[in-house]
Amino acid sequence: MVEISEVVVDPVLVQVVAQFPPRADAIITLVASDDYLPGAQTLLYSVQKNLRKNVPYPPELVVLVTPEVSPETRRALWPALCTRITEVSVIGLPQGGINKSIGTNQNSTPFDNDCPGLTKLHAFSLVVYDTIVFLEPDCLVLDDLYPLIQKGKVYTESEALVAAAPDLFPPDKFNSGVMVIRPNSETFDNMMAQKSLLTNYANNDTGFLNAYYSEWFTQMAPLARLPFTYNAQRALYDMTYPQGHFNYWDIAVAPDLKVLHYSGYPKPWEDSKPANGGSAKKARTGDTLTDLWRQWHQKSHNYCVRYHKEREKEAVWRASAETRQKQLEQQQQHLPKQQNPKQVHKLVSKRFKELRQEGHDTKDAMAMARAEHGLSDEQLEPASVGAQVASMFGVMM
Structure with missing residues (x-):
């Protein structure tokens, strides 16, 4: 079990970075609705807790948000947990590329809390950054991500996608929950042109990106294939750990676990939403991985509470100091x-x-x-x- 300390992330850096132009590198996530606030909060806290401390220019922590995300959610994340909030438009899946029960519009399937479509592709267009590590908000970081940023400095031949980890099914495809990206505007424009033409086997962003980078497994450099431990999906734990009969996760994954991905449903913070219309089930209890996420979430919550209390205290002090200064100025006029x-x-x-x-x-x-x-x-x-x-x-x- 990973131990979590109570050290508060330095808030000064978080406040200062947002006042300056973007740094060379960034760690980015996407929040497509308010429902994902608990996940994003926990993810960003885990990133900061594990990020290397002795880097001269640490990466920015950026949250992409859609217009649907409320001001309250944005304030909950910035500046306490990230250095920048960037609003992006929703990129829907091509019409017919998703279950019809969600509905369609003229050009693409509409936004849905559980299906942000291809919106994460905006990460490929952020050319203000040299290297981006993209993580979905249902990930939990358990180790330093700086080695992934370094891959963007070494492997520069790839067009936008630098590296990703294998998916569960099939393993010769990659999962888009964790990616190393070198943004390229021409590649992004080409993606937009191709999104209605390529066959999307999964009806989601992972399916599209595997169609776009169809040579990821066969012809891209070995560096492009991250170890599974950088995107360890909870589903593998479920399949190999029924009642503790198998030790595959403990032996092959846990010792070098970098990023835990809570793909699938229910998320650790929510009720499940079954597609068959049945009654929703509560998030799983007594689950080691779910318990781990909840530990981190509690730590992130405690940090945010302390952070905002400190900011409120500072605001009161500044207001008091300003009032006192005015009083002194008035007194000095009569001295x-x-x-x-x-x-x-x-x-x-x-x-x-x-x-x-x-x-x-x-x-x-x-x-x-x-x-x-x-x-x-x-x-x-x-x-x-x-x-x-x-x-x-x-x-x-």
């Missing part, structure tokens, strides 16, 4: 231009005590009190007799 040092010292001491009562530590309270009165440390300390004599002769003490 002599040159105040008696003893009077200034009394004002600073009074303000210091007020700040201490508000909960600030000694050092911060003194620094804030001095700053509010426009004084430096040297101005507060009375000069010694020796210092006064030395200053008369221009000697530095």
Whole structure:
């Protein structure tokens, strides 16, 4: 079982990066509806917890959202968990490429919470980034993803798709839940032109991308085929772990597990939605992988609560400081231009005590009190007799 510590991800970096142009690399997910907020929250937290710390220019954490995603969901993710929110349009599947029960429109099947169509293809168009690691929001990261970013620096011959992990059925196809991408606008435009022409065996983005990159298994470089542990689908655990009779997962997957993909339904955070119209079943209980996700989700929730409380506290402090500054400016208008040092010292001491009562530590309270009165440390300390004599002769003490 993976242990999870309570270390809070540095919020300063998260706030600063969003104010600057995109970095060279990015780790990206897609949130197509509010239903996927728990998954995206847990994914992003797990990415940050496992991301390498000593990288000079760490990748951005970017969330693609569709217009259907509410402002509340966007605020829940940024800036606490990601550096950027980017809205993208929905790219539907070609008409007839999905179950008719979902419905169709003039050009493509409409958006559905469980079927975002080909919307993730927008990741291939984000040419502001050199290398992208794309993960679906139902993934859980358990190891550093930087080796995947490095693949984008080494393997530059591929047109947009750099690497992906094998699917379960058939294994000579890849699953699009985890991909390494070098964005290319020409490739994206060609994808849009081809989306109605290629045979989509799975009626989803994985099926389309396998049709587009049909030579992934046979002719692309070995580097393009990631180990299964970078996209370990829960279905394999289900098939090889009935009542614990098989140890395949424990022996072949768990020791080097990088990314756990909760593909299929129900998701760890929701009720199942059976296609046969039967009553929904609650998310699975007593399941080791589901329990693991829930541990991470609880940690992400705790972090977000702390993060927002800290931001609220900072906002209150800033508002208080602004109010205090206005009061000081009004007071200074009625004070002599040159105040008696003893009077200034009394004002600073009074303000210091007020700040201490508000909960600030000694050092911060003194620094804030001095700053509010426009004084430096040297101005507060009375000069010694020796210092006064030395200053008369221009000697530095």
